[in-house]
Amino acid sequence: MESATQRRYGAVEAGGSKFVCAVGDQSGRILSEARFPTTDPASTLAAMIASLRRQQAECGPLTAIGLASFGPIELNPKSPQHGCILDTPKPGWSGADIKGALEREFAVPVVIDTDVNAAALAEHRWGAARDVPDLVYVTVGTGIGGGALVGGRPVHGLMHPEMGHLLPRRHALDANFRGVCPFHGDCLEGLASGPAILARSGCSLEALAADHPQWEIEADYLGQLCAQLVLVLSPRRIVLGGGVMTQLRLFPAIRPRMRHWLGGYVQRAELHAGIDDYLVAAGLGAQAGILGALALAIELAAAGA
């Protein structure tokens, strides 16, 4: 039998604006990769199948496939909709069965999770939370989404976390902005995502002077998010990624705001002297999603082996 190190795994990151398909190995090395825009489901899934088929011919037969998908998705294995996209405003995609398409084509085990749960898994395996089985990964970009591992395993439950829609308290300098979330207006995504920053100040963070109030507002909302996460999930590390978080000067601004909102309640060295290792930037950058899909495939094969 082949050894685990020789195995080839398929990985698909299904995003709202683009798909990434790759083949990788046990060590987290990506051997080949292709990306293409997300259009209608039929064309996009056909492109996905063709891409993975081509890569498989090049790299060798796949042992398993991991699928890291935009949400909401049905993760309950007992549901007849298991693996499908649930109601989504994205035209045509409600009910789409990306997982089923992969299973039918490749006849290998396929595992699906949210893009952010998968990214949490990749950050745990290869990135900024290697030693930490209890963590939250949050992406702050076009939207805000979070995934969580508890005891090394992704949190599902009723559906999966949707922590981008938590409701922060309004910053004093931000009383009049309505927010951009179509569901809630001024939830976290509505107040602190990339489009929210753009709507409030007419440009992205990096274009604003360091003393522009937008920086303080953004840090405060993300600090509230982190405080809420500490209180509910008690993670051992919080990893922040996504486009907005490439502005690394946000980190030293968020940390004291998180502590402010905790109000001295959770007395742990990790939140004080150790805070620079507690609230950290993603280690895998823009690769977290596709590496997350690879990590899902590796874990599935290991569980079945």
Added chain:
Amino acid sequence: MESATQRRYGAVEAGGSKFVCAVGDQSGRILSEARFPTTDPASTLAAMIASLRRQQAECGPLTAIGLASFGPIELNPKSPQHGCILDTPKPGWSGADIKGALEREFAVPVVIDTDVNAAALAEHRWGAARDVPDLVYVTVGTGIGGGALVGGRPVHGLMHPEMGHLLPRRHALDANFRGVCPFHGDCLEGLASGPAILARSGCSLEALAADHPQWEIEADYLGQLCAQLVLVLSPRRIVLGGGVMTQLRLFPAIRPRMRHWLGGYVQRAELHAGIDDYLVAAGLGAQAGILGALALAIELAAAGA
């Protein structure tokens, strides 16, 4: 060897105002029980030891002991403080090692968790969440605290959840109340605990007319809590217990407020047609804590068997 059904388990519920010590069996039956007030650690732990020793003589030798404790407590097994009470405003109790005292006296395995994580375990084993391995248990009384199971196991992480201190948005009819939490003022515990109700309206909920605004304010804050829990932890059920929740008419008032704050975002039948089975009253009432301690002991023995 004795069969599992003949085993006797010790259970200790260490509360801020009282201790309960009991001996029970595998089925969740309490065979004997004693309760006494919490005073200074030395006297209280001596009373605990004497009580359990007496009950053991009566019921038979203990296989294991479960300890459901007020917090904050150190749950990391690698910490030298494992099992101890952490910094607490309760005089004399910071650093108290209740678990160590039980281990030294009885020379059987002892397991500790928070009172609310233990209650979640008991509600899962014998109460209102029997079929549900992903749940949150919240007690609303003198304080507000929550425990959570993910995949049937209590959430620990950095410390343990402290969800009573989440920050709800202010209700329009409650703009001027300062809240009673010594750490945060107007966190959930500061706005919606029993003492908060008393401070705001001068009496407890049950003494107020059904159309008094206090009811609506309370339901709104607890609805916000439940919405935040759905977004972060995605539980399959939320169980509310504690003194305030004995006012059962709160439940039909909280459910629509939870949905209001979710803003239609999480589209699951459980939150709509099935909501009466999603957000439910505790099944074990005031026994949840001591039964939680018993459940901890049973699980520990099963894991070691």
